[in-house]
Amino acid sequence: xxxxFHGRFAFFVGADGRAHPVxxxxxxxxxxxxxxxxGDKDYAAKVLGYAGIQVPEHVILLAxxxxxxxxxxxxxxxxxxxxxxxxxxxGGEGVTQATxxxxxxxxxxxxxxxxxxVLLQAHQPGRELRVMVLEGRVAxxxxxxxxxxxxxxxxxxxxxxxxxxxxDIAALAVRAAAALGLRWAGVDVITPDPALSDAxxxxxxAAPGLDAYAxxxxxxxxxxxxxxxxxxxxxxxSNQRLADQAx
Numbered sequence: 001x002x003x004x005f006h007g008r009f010a011f012f013v014g015a016d017g018r019a020h021p022v023x024x025x026x027x028x029x030x031x032x033x034x035x036x037x038x039g040d041k042d043y044a045a046k047v048l049g050y051a052g053i054q055v056p057e058h059v060i061l062l063a064x065x066x067x068x069x070x071x072x073x074x075x076x077x078x079x080x081x082x083x084x085x086x087x088x089x090x091g092g093e094g095v096t097q098a099t100x101x102x103x104x105x106x107x108x109x110x111x112x113x114x115x116x117x118v119l120l121q122a123h124q125p126g127r128e129l130r131v132m133v134l135e136g137r138v139a140x141x142x143x144x145x146x147x148x149x150x151x152x153x154x155x156x157x158x159x160x161x162x163x164x165x166x167x168d169i170a171a172l173a174v175r176a177a178a179a180l181g182l183r184w185a186g187v188d189v190i191t192p193d194p195a196l197s198d199a200x201x202x203x204x205x206a207a208p209g210l211d212a213y214a215x216x217x218x219x220x221x222x223x224x225x226x227x228x229x230x231x232x233x234x235x236x237x238s239n240q241r242l243a244d245q246a247x
Contacts, residue, residue, distance in 0.1 A: 014236035025209040027184060027228075029235050034181035038206035041087050041119050044180060045203070051179035053172065054200045056190075057122040060087060063115045067108060070120055075101055078122040081149065084108060087117035090205060092153030097123070099149070124200050126190040128152040129163060131173035132208060132227060133185045135234055138170045139227045142213065154212030160220065166191075169199050176201045183238075184208075184231055 001019075002010040011019040012027075020028055026035070038044050042060040049055055057078060061070040074082050084107040086094040094111060098104035104120075111118045132140040146158035154160065173187035186208025191199040214224035 012232050012235065016236075018236070020232075020235050024207065026207040027231055027235055029184040029231060029238070030182050030206050035206040038180050038182060038185070038204050039088050039090075041085065041203055042117070048176055048179055048201055048204075051175065053176055053179060056124045056200060056202065059120050061108070061112075061118040061120060063112070063117050067105075067112070070118075071101065071104065074098075074104055074120055078120070080104075081123045083119075083121040083123060084111070085119045085121060086111055087119045090207070091209070092151040092156035095151045095153070095156075097149045097151075124190045124202065126192045126200075127163075128202065129165065129169065129189045129191065130208070130213075131165070131170065131187045131189055132210075133173050133177040133182070133187055134227070134231055135183055136174055136178065138165075138173060139230060140210075140223060141165050141170070141173075155209075160213055160216045172199055172201065176204050180204055180206075182206055183234070 001013060008024050010022045012022055013019050022028060037047065042058070045055045045058060059070050059073045061067055081097050081099045082104060084096050084098055084104065096107045098107050108118060128144050130142055130144055131138055141163060143161040143163040144152040144154060144158045145161050146152045150156065152158045169189055169191060173189060176187045177185040182204065186205040188202040189199050190202050210224040210228060214221045
């Protein structure tokens, strides 16, 4: 049952008549703490690193802090190109690639003016995969392809491409979701070749959307519907277990 004007808020009503709130792509499978952890790109990367999962090198430029040390890191250690991202955000919002120091300063301007914490992330060459993880297993995966220097995000114009993943990449995505305590996650993986096991976790989304993926082809629509159906079934079953334990 969706809110009629904007469609961002809804209730999923299970077979038992219980109503489970859904907000946008957040289905309610993930706990608040895990979702907030995944939403902080800097800290999530640290937690993944603690778990032995390779992530791109990065620095965080906190709102109101002098950018000098971060600019020095970009120029002297990371090198260019470099990605500039709001530390908290999704859908590719505010993400740009800077190819030199001047472009980096320009990219930082609006984010710092808006009081945002900014993540500077070293460029990781390779192909980008989105791996959807549900309850410790891979439910769906695909490659995201975009023009050079553009964010590989479907809402920002990237295209969907079918891909055969190496089992080690699937296992890496499952590990990344588990490290952040997520039952439902979109794990973004950079790899030189999906047939190889050498891969880096770019970030993890606790409320992954499937709108753009589903709109690409009728086959994608059917796959997205099946995955979301499985996720909602998992939500219903887990809440039923909680109700049974409380009773």
